[in-house]
Amino acid sequence: MNIAKPNSYRSGPDERGHFGIFGGRFVAETLMPLILDLEKAYTAAKADPAFQAEMNGYLKNYVGRPSPLYFAERLTEHLGGAKIYLKREELNHTGSHKVNNVLGQIMLARRMGKKRIIAETGAGQHGVATATLCARFGLECVVYMGAVDVERQQPNVIRMEMLGATVMPVQSGTRTLKDAMNEALRDWVTNVHNTFYCIGTVAGPHPYPTLVRDFQSIIGNETKAQMQEVEGRLPDSLVACIGGGSNAMGLFHPFLDDPSVEIFGVEAAGHGLTQLHAASIAGGRPGVLHGNRTYLLMDADGQIQDAHSISAGLDYPGIGPEHSWLHEVGRVNYLSATDDEALAAFQLLSKLEGIIPALEPAHAIAKVMELAPKRPKDHLMVVNLSGRGDKDVPQVGDILRGKSK
Amino acid sequence: MTTRIDTRFAELKKQGRAAFVTYVMAGDPDITTSLEIVKALPKAGAEIIELGIPFTDPMADGPSIQAAGLRALKGGMTLKKTLELVRAFRKDDNATPLVLMGYYNPIYIYGVDKFLADAKSAGVDGLIVVDLPPEEDDELCIPALKAGLNFIRLATPTTDDKRLPAVLTNTSGFVYYVSIAGITGAAAADANVVGEAVARIKRHTGLPICVGFGIRTPEAARAIAEKADGSVVGTALVDALKNSLDAEGRATAKTVNAVAELTAALAQGVKAAKQAAE
Numbered sequence: 001m002n003i004a005k006p007n008s009y010r011s012g013p014d015e016r017g018h019f020g021i022f023g024g025r026f027v028a029e030t031l032m033p034l035i036l037d038l039e040k041a042y043t044a045a046k047a048d049p050a051f052q053a054e055m056n057g058y059l060k061n062y063v064g065r066p067s068p069l070y071f072a073e074r075l076t077e078h079l080g081g082a083k084i085y086l087k088r089e090e091l092n093h094t095g096s097h098k099v100n101n102v103l104g105q106i107m108l109a110r111r112m113g114k115k116r117i118i119a120e121t122g123a124g125q126h127g128v129a130t131a132t133l134c135a136r137f138g139l140e141c142v143v144y145m146g147a148v149d150v151e152r153q154q155p156n157v158i159r160m161e162m163l164g165a166t167v168m169p170v171q172s173g174t175r176t177l178k179d180a181m182n183e184a185l186r187d188w189v190t191n192v193h194n195t196f197y198c199i200g201t202v203a204g205p206h207p208y209p210t211l212v213r214d215f216q217s218i219i220g221n222e223t224k225a226q227m228q229e230v231e232g233r234l235p236d237s238l239v240a241c242i243g244g245g246s247n248a249m250g251l252f253h254p255f256l257d258d259p260s261v262e263i264f265g266v267e268a269a270g271h272g273l274t275q276l277h278a279a280s281i282a283g284g285r286p287g288v289l290h291g292n293r294t295y296l297l298m299d300a301d302g303q304i305q306d307a308h309s310i311s312a313g314l315d316y317p318g319i320g321p322e323h324s325w326l327h328e329v330g331r332v333n334y335l336s337a338t339d340d341e342a343l344a345a346f347q348l349l350s351k352l353e354g355i356i357p358a359l360e361p362a363h364a365i366a367k368v369m370e371l372a373p374k375r376p377k378d379h380l381m382v383v384n385l386s387g388r389g390d391k392d393v394p395q396v397g398d399i400l401r402g403k404s405k
Numbered sequence: 406m407t408t409r410i411d412t413r414f415a416e417l418k419k420q421g422r423a424a425f426v427t428y429v430m431a432g433d434p435d436i437t438t439s440l441e442i443v444k445a446l447p448k449a450g451a452e453i454i455e456l457g458i459p460f461t462d463p464m465a466d467g468p469s470i471q472a473a474g475l476r477a478l479k480g481g482m483t484l485k486k487t488l489e490l491v492r493a494f495r496k497d498d499n500a501t502p503l504v505l506m507g508y509y510n511p512i513y514i515y516g517v518d519k520f521l522a523d524a525k526s527a528g529v530d531g532l533i534v535v536d537l538p539p540e541e542d543d544e545l546c547i548p549a550l551k552a553g554l555n556f557i558r559l560a561t562p563t564t565d566d567k568r569l570p571a572v573l574t575n576t577s578g579f580v581y582y583v584s585i586a587g588i589t590g591a592a593a594a595d596a597n598v599v600g601e602a603v604a605r606i607k608r609h610t611g612l613p614i615c616v617g618f619g620i621r622t623p624e625a626a627r628a629i630a631e632k633a634d635g636s637v638v639g640t641a642l643v644d645a646l647k648n649s650l651d652a653e654g655r656a657t658a659k660t661v662n663a664v665a666e667l668t669a670a671l672a673q674g675v676k677a678a679k680q681a682a683e
Contacts, residue, residue: 016540026509026536028465030561030586033568172471178462185464190587192563288510288536289462301483302514304461 009256009331012322017206017292020328022321025205027291030189039207041112046214051107058103062136063093065100065218069226069382074352075368082237082375084368086355086385087223089247096358096387097219097247098129102198104215106133109196116140116191119198120184122149122177122243123313123360124156125387126200131165141165144183146176149312156391174306177243177316181290201244202320205291209320216250223382224254231380237262239371240384241363242334243278243314245323247386256331265323266367268309269336276308279336280319281327294321310339310395311359313387337366345369346389346396358387359396409502409530410555410578413452414613414634423630425450425675426615427668428506428639430457430473431490432482433646438656439477442646443494445665447501450672453615455533455637458487458507465535467590473643476654484511484520488527495528504557504578506533509545517545521552531555531578539571546575555579560606562586569609579613579635580606584620590640593619600632623674630678638671 006012012019025035045051059065068088076084089097102119109117117139121127127143134141143160147169150157160167173179188197202209202216220238227235238255240248242265255261270277277283280295287296289304297305297317307317326332337345345365350356357365364383372381389396417424427446432439446454459474459482466474491503505524512520512534524532532549539546539558546556555578563586564572573580582602584594594616603614616629617637626636642664649663650656 025538025540027538028535028561029538029559029572030465030563030583032538032540033563033565172468173461182462182464186467186588189465190591192586288508288513290464291536293513296510298510298514300514301485302460302511303478304510 006329009326010253012325013206013210019322019325021286022293022324023206023209024293025291026288026293027205028189030192034192035205037112041108042207042211045108045111055104055107059100059218063099063103064091066222066226067091069223069230072353075349078352079369079372081373081377082371082379082381083377084372085235085380085382087219087251087382089219089384089386090357090388094125094129094132095390096125096129097216097250098126098200099132100218100250101200101212101215101246102126102129102133104211105198106137106139109139109198110137112196114194114196116195117198118142118144118184118187118195119200120144120177120180121200122180122315123311123358124149124153124160124391125313127165127167128156128159130198131160131163134165135163142168142187144168144170144180144187146170146174146180148175149177152395153312153391155394176307177312178304178307185290201246202249202322203244203290203292203294203318209292209322212246213249213253213322216246217253219247219250219384220252220254223251227380227382234258234261235380235382236260237264237371237379237381239264239266239364239368239381241266241314241360241386242319242323243268243316243360244318245320247384249320249322251382251384252332263332264367264371265332265334266363267334267336268311268314268363269338270308270310272338273336276306277336278307278309278314278316280317281324281334282336284317286324289318292321294318294324310342311363313358313360314363335367337363341366343396343399355385356389356393357385358389359392361386406553408555408578409500410453413502414579417452423633423675423678424452424613424615424635425626425672426453426455426617426635426637427451427642428455428457428637429642429646429664430459430470430477431487432459432477432480433473433643434476434650434654434656434660435480436482436486436490438660440490440493441661442664443490444497445661446668447498449665449668451501451668453502453504453635455504455506455639456487456491458484458505458511460508460511463508465588467588467640469590469640469643469647472647484515488523491529492527502530503528504531504533505529507535509534509536512545517548521549521554525552525554529554531557533557533559533581535559539574542575550575550577557581559583562602566605569606573610576612579615580610581637582606582614582616582633583618584616585618587618589618591619593621593625596628596632599629603633623670626671627674627678630675636675642667
């Protein structure tokens with residue numbers, strides 16, 4: 001008899017990098033030997049206590065972990081339902097969860113003897129984290145960023161340059177994150193002998209979705225321990241925003257085998273699901289791009305479509321392959337929030353809690369505003385506050401001033 | 406099973422010369438002009454045609470070929486129409502081998518089995534799918550071989566002796582050696598370095614080896630043809646096409662000839678190679 005559900009949601013991927021039909025290694029031959037090397041290096045590092053110890057040292061003293069699990073009392077009172085906790089990833093050094101993964105990959109790159117690091121970035125948070133750790137370890141750093149994103153995320157462009165990175169504005173295609181990823185892959189194909197590609201999310205060819213997830217799982221592991229400490233039990237629900245989905249996967253993964261925990265991923269619905277948006281699961285279907293099979297936004301001929309979100313960090317036409325699988329097996333509920341809903345949530349959290357979130361987690365807060373009032377008062381809900389809003393202040397300021405005129 | 410590709414290489418071997426392989430993008434700049442260009446290629450001396458399947462995100466191609474793909478898509482090209490173009494070409498030419506080259510997603514969305522059946526019946530001889538390494542052979546390579554199509558794999562400077570057998574296992578028709586670690590249209594490769602790589606691959610396979618990436622001139626095509634079983638030129642032809650377009654990116658009276666003339670010059674270079682060697 002076929003078993004519809006796996007015994008463990010945490011056992012994937014298989015040895016070829018597949019989560020169900022998703023994942024895999026769909027890259028040019030030039031890159032294959034390097035990807036196989038990376039897999040070997042990662043397997044060895046994972047088993048090496050010295051690697052873990054060194055990472056833990058930097059996580060504590062450089063990144064500033066553990067990040068707090070904060071009870072959002074005023075938000076909870078305002079919404080009048082579930083008890084809402086914020087996992088404060090925005091308090092990490094560099095201002096987002098991205099640094100957890102970058103630290104891991106940079107340490108792997110050092111083990112592999114690579115001196116040149118490339119990265120792609122949307123909102124710039126992954127770029128800033130990569131530029132920061134390259135500065136710390138004295139590595140050359142090149143960050144590809146869509147020209148549109150360079151315009152709307154100026155504060156992060158300036159930060160990367162101050163940290164000594166070269167920011168390469170990408171003029172091809174839609175000039176956003178998807179095109180930045182294409183350019184980074186082209187650079188990697190060209191400079192494969194000395195270059196390490198530091199991917200910013202749980203996507204790309206195997207083993208990236210796995211290793212990024214593992215490095216980000218510290219978010220969920222800490223949440224589990226912190227919730228035990230303050231409430232003496234597991235949370236009842238988890239909520240996180242999803243572009244590629246690394247902050248979400250980091251929070252979700254340690255809880256996947258806890259059936260009492262409801263899990264919600266929130267995609268960017270942009271102007272609405274029938275218009276321009278970036279919700280790959282809600283509005284896409286399985287296809288192959290950037291090294292993996294996953295849900296993608298595309299037309300009837302398999303051409304990749306433009307994504308849109310107010311948040312440059314969510315503006316990507318795909319999603320990590322493990323999310324596609326978790327959607328198909330039904331373990332995680334994928335919802336979506338529009339630009340306007342995210343803006344409203346951005347303002348609400350700023351005013352009620354004195355925390356200005358990035359536009360990315362504002363999408364998660366937007367769904368909390370819907371979900372929390374429907375839950376009982378003893379329901380424990382954790383939201384991943386994956387990044388802080390400093391980078392979005394100019395953009396949101398312009399929008400709000402425009403609206404008030 | 407013998408395909409048009411096998412037949413063509415057997416003929417060339419008898420004549421003691423290398424193949425001249427051309428690459429153009431299907432539907433660039435529009436579907437009608439593109440068919441005329443493809444028809445003109447064998448007359449100008451192309452012995453094998455690689456026809457690009459347009460894709461929005463060609464991650465191993467340079468700006469010229471990406472722009473060609475976007476022009477074709479803007480002109481209404483689809484995978485279905487690419488197969489119709491092949492069918493139309495076959496009405497007049499039943500001998501020139503034709504290989505479709507592109508990325509997996511449009512084929513995956515078309516449906517692998519339906520695509521293979523339609524491609525075979527349209528007159529396609531082989532496939533080059535850049536983002537399907539041997540690790541993903543179950544996806545398309547093995548079904549393609551079963552359907553009677555050649556599956557031509559790329560070997561690259563990073564493909565070492567240990568990995569070569571895996572790359573060659575299900576390869577047929579010919580091996581496409583990518584002369585540089587890089588994207589299409591990048592810097593030229595050193596013919597001597599390429600010669601060493603070709604000799605290395607020949608120790609593992611009896612298949613013909615064609616070399617591409619970075620070959621732009623008749624001289625370069627000739628130098629490579631002296632070391633390999635074929636020279637592949639793509640970006641230079643795509644650039645010649647682009648330079649013939651009007652300000653709005655539309656075909657002009659010069660477009661077909663611009664591609665045909667460069668093809669003829671390159672073909673002369675390749676033909677000169679074996680004469681020089683004899």
